[in-house]
Amino acid sequence: MHPVVKLVTQRLALGLLLMLAVSALIFFGVEALPGDTAQAMLGQSATPEALANLREKMGLNEPVLWRYGHWLYGFLTGDMGVALTNGEDIAKSVGARLGNTLFLAFWAALISVPLAILLGLLAARYNGRWPDRLISGVTLATISLPEFVAGYLVLYFLAVKLQLLPAMSMVFPGMGVFERLQAIMLPVIVLVMVVLAHMMRMTRAAILNVMQSDYIETAKLKGLSPLTVIWRHAFPNAIAPVVNVVMLNLAYLVVGVVVVEVVFVYPGMGQYLVDHVTKRDLPVVQACGMIFAAVYIGLNILADVVSILANPRLRHPK
């Protein structure tokens, strides 16, 4: 087997193992909470008979390992059960919310990742001079602003004062792609502001690090232009740390944007999870926990694999 295929397979297997561990943690963590699902469902009106009936119906009297297996199997086959609070099919409602979240994250990433890398390259090229200072200053200012403040600022200027963009990012099934894009413009701007600096600074630092190497000196002596040196010789060797930071930020865009969702009334996963946590709707919380874990683990595996492929030393281990 080619060493790369083997490495990738190993990573995937490790990731799956990790997912299994996370699923156990989530399931048994919820299991360890006082009271059970039947009690949560019936609330204060729980009578002993009603509790017994509901436990029987929901299979809560089965051994805990059996129920774990059943839950995990259901999850893998796309059957996440129904929400306690409103009886809706979890897979269906989570699916719609996840779609919205991924849509927003995709566009925010599509703009922020190339922009961050480009700005990082420029900052490294003009290290210590005014373009570097300007880029670093602006991006550090935007990352230092809490996201809800940034949200209210763009809301005030772009939606209320200038009325260029809609104040609410309401999206719903049956909406055209262009309408959707217009609706999410404001949150995308805010998310780009928030994630830009981290990736930009890492790109800059990684490239500056590589720029000290002898082969860069050689490239410069060959007479290549500074940007070509950076793009052809320095950047490929700086990819590994950059990819890791990019993936961390992508994961944040998927699982950590609840505040932005609230400010712009965007129907994403974050708001959905918070609603159900406050109502103790445990099956939904478990499902969301699994999905968030899967996103994190998946993106990290991807970062690992890209780093390996980008680095010949890792690609051909001795």
Next chain:
Amino acid sequence: MSNELNYLLARAARGLMSRREFVGRAGALGVSAALASTLLASAARAEEPKKGGLLRAGMQGGESTNSLDPALAASEVPFAVNMIWGEMLVDVNAKGEIDYRIAEEVSSSPDATEWKFKIRKGVEYHDGKTVTADDVVATLKRHTDEKSQSGALGIVKDIIDMKAEGDMVTLKLASGNADLPFLMADYHLIIQPGGGIENPTAGIGAGPYKIVANEPGVRHTFEKHANYFDSTIGHADNVEIIVINDSTARTSALQAGQIHMMNRVDPKIVGLLKGAPGISIQAVAGRGHYVFIMHCDKAPFDNNDLRMAMKLSINRQEMVDKILGGLGSLGNDFPINAAYPLFDDTIPQREYDAAAAAEAYKKSGHDGSPIVLQVAAGAFPGAIEAAQLFQQSANAAGIPLEIKREPDDGYWSNVWNVAPFCASYWGGRPVQDQMYSTAYLSTADWNDTKFKDPKFDATLIAARAELDQVKRKAEYSELANNLRDNGGLICPMFNDFVEAKRDEVGGWQADPNGELMNGRALAKCWLNT
């Protein structure tokens, strides 16, 4: 009529000027307040409704956990959603009278124990079926079943027998209740096909609009029900409720014109929003009140002198000014205000009196140990600040009041109705009997002050079956005075519903029964374009 007055009237009728402002400015022109109100009412009526368009409300109080089952409605958005697709037997209108909806006639036996509701003919559900007396009985039966977990269980549990004959529904009560029609206007009691027993969350009703999209916690869209029985309601072709729980986001959406009306304007920004173009603030005196409650059966609050000391040591005017930003009215230590029918406005207002409080405190013989008030930020908006104001005015009277902050999470199950002294709020009820029966009758589940007085109970039950309004008013006055002087309730303020709408919305009427014209704003208003 002078031109000036005409101009003011036109502005006020379109909601560009608040009622209070209109009466004030009309007064400056020599018009009495009573005449000004009459003028305003007729001007508002004279405005012609415009048909068509899409009317949108942005609301706080919706979660992705919301259900369409009317029995489970508890927060603001499900309530408003149900008021759009659903129809009850009767409604309580803005003047506190009964509006007949699915029932077209109501009559009772002289002792108010047997009630007959005549069902309107030819009222159609959204699925084309006709509303029958059997549906009404099935609906009420479902709400009496504990399994339905209905919020109206306490209302319907006194009905011992119900039957449907032709187009007549007969309800027999365990004891007389002159307010039964008002109880049937409860927002949970939406008439559903077959009582909603098979599919409580179907969202099929006989209301002015039918559901198009139901995305809990996100948005709810509706289209006009073509065969709706009442042509005076339902002007827009489509209406929509968008859930915007964030106050700033909601206000921005209103300013940007993406929504036409909103509930829950943050009192802190009312002043700022008043100057915004195209928007008017609508403050409506409601029945909701913010309270501090003492358990009358637990030390040290089992001593009425101490309770009186606490009542005298709170500065109500300061609370209304600072906590409600002036958008509210003074409480008087009983849960009823002028928004209720049969309110006795001759009961003297209790004032802050440090000297009298100190005297009552001394008389109580309290040992001087700290009196602990438990409060969470979520008890009511501004609860922590209100508790701090209370603490200062009480300390000034020499009462050692201390505040213990509790987390919002679990407050309503761990602190409220459990701790001897805490902050809370009540949303109010359509009639006095219901308010007293819910929270001040000895046997009530939600008797959160543990006030147990056999005389109070007897008067309350006598008043309930009393059809003579004069006697009834006297009985309610007695209840109010008893509670005011002996109860465990400290009621510093009644809060207004503070809402906002855009100028293009026509037909807005202040309704003390509930938010956004008792949930009917989208159905009753129209768009002037």
